[in-house]
Amino acid sequence: MYDADQNRTERKVGQKDIKITARDVQVYYGTNHAIKDVSVEIEDKTVTAFIGPSGCGKSTFLRCLNRMNDTIDICRVEGNIAIDGEDIYDRRVDPVQLRAKVGMVFQKPNPFPKSIYDNVAYGPKIHGLAKNKSELDDIVERALRRGAIWDEVKDRLQAPGTGLSGGQQQRLCIARAVATEPEVLLMDEPCSALDPIATGQVEELIDELKQNYSVVIVTHSMQQAARVSQKTAFFHLGNLVEYDDTEKIFTNPQDSRTESYITGRIG
């Protein structure tokens, strides 16, 4: 099994800073033990991919990183998760501020039943990021451009966001998430509703985002993980089986389960 401590001792010079440290994380849904003993270090300015068969706990673990699991009554998280060295499950941490810092894109597009403009302006408005209307306009435009959807919607910013196609909605949600300039962006299968062209655009966006942020992406596509990520974590039945450089995972996996998964024999 993958061991974060061992990995740290092997850390070489020139490696990036650690953004998120998770230590012995356990997640229970009632009596269902969904995440078992997961320890992982996620680097800054890096794309980290979570892969693994369906139901292995990728989404669950991702949702621990911005405390979205707090909203599920039966969900219990144990262990230690720190962002920039600060324990996010500490009592003094306000999950609201945490989530402003850790953005999230969901598997199913979930635009608000508001206009396209208001969808993107939502985060900046509640966090007071814009001083006036023209600043807000700029933020919205920049976010929509980064979401690779600006050209399609620039003429109908006041149209409802729910009226877009599924792929457009997902890119709108990405634009909405990046509009608040989060430090970490969590993406749960963001491309599962997108066509290859939009997928390419989102992957470009992810590539660009990693200049400044750390991005964690859950994906079922091995090719996508290989294309966009530098680090890959393989989950299986709630365990983190292997976590390493993407190249290494895909060319020379240490664990036999990883190997059979990426070659398509399990999952």
Add this chain to the structure above:
Amino acid sequence: MTTLAFALLFVLACTGYVMNRRAAQAIWADGTRLHSLSNFHGLYSLLLVVIPIFVLIILWLLLAPFVINAITVASLPADVMSEASSGQAQLILAEISSIAGGRVFGDPEPWKIDAANRLVFLNEASSYALVAAVVVLGAALAYFARQRVSAEFRARQRVETMVSGLMIFCATVAIFTTIGIIAALVFETWKFFSMVPFTEFLFGLNWEPQIPIREGQIAGAGAFGWLPVILGTLVITAVALIVAVPTGLMSAIYLNEFAPKSVRSVVKPFLEILAGVPTVVYGFFAILVVAPAIRSFGQSIGLDVSPNTALAAGSVMGVMLIPFISSFADDALSAVPNALREGSLAMGATRGEMMTTVLFPAAIPGIVGGVLLAVSRAIGETMIVVMAAGLIAKMTINPLDSVTTVTVQIVTLLIGDTSFDNPKTLAAFALGLMLFLVTLLINVFALRIVRKYREAYD
């Protein structure tokens, strides 16, 4: 005898069902493929027997008394009937039927006893005839259905046609009832407007309908302006909504988004109990508790409060509406997809911001629909205001004053001495029609919003 007719109908229908089913199964057992399952052959017979005979029995029961009365009247001595006015004829008939029922008062004329005997005979004959008709017709229909059983017979389609006919009938019952009610209201209102000018009713500022019905009664001169009455309704409705809308919404929001499960499981049943309290109970709660409390509070701060205030009736009505609004808002909020909640929270919104910026706007059409339905309930509510609001119509919007409502006036106009060719009584129908129109408008409006809301996110 009627019970016997229904019992026979039941037996015939079951027999028809079993016979047809057996016959169909026999064909199937021979190895022939049936078009319809044997069950449908049975149902075909069942429905074919039940529907027409049921209609026959009902019509018979409705019409037979008229026919029998007509025959009895026709056979009375000619000189008796020719002298009698229609009212006297009614009396004679009533006397005859009470003699026929065995209740003899005094010393009736011999021709009345004859007539009573004939009435008894006719009644018996009618019931025997009904039973005979049921048996003959039922057997004929069952036989007919039995003859049609064959491999190719499309029993399923026939059954479906009959069932859908039944459903159409049931669906139209509501329509015809509505049309009937409107027609009755419009008819009486029409008579009213032939006595009281339309403009006086619609724009008059005075409502004093207690005019004499018979000569010699001491009563007012009469004035039929509905404005003070509808104004009273509006004042009480407004008070009720001011109480009910915020409370109902807040409780729904709390229960839906913030309350722990344990609180929710206690509060929800209480709201449902509130919804089940009879309005008459709210009524005496209003007179016995709320009105005196408001009065003594008003006096303690030097306000002049009348004993029956719009505030007391309205606020109690508001309490009645709380569960209504709360459950509507609850439904609207629950219908908002969870993904929107998560999306908002994941953006770093607090629960309050999520509520006000995403959930509430998404749920507002449903909530507005609920509020509008509550408005039409408040306008139509009768018992609380009959008990707790006043009777005197005043042009006032002061909630501490006594006001009266449309429903209260309808009730008081129809209580006691009534006569259907008098504007006092007919005014009730005019008010009823107006009330109907107002609530209809609001309901149409509410339904439109609710329908729009269904399309909001799909």
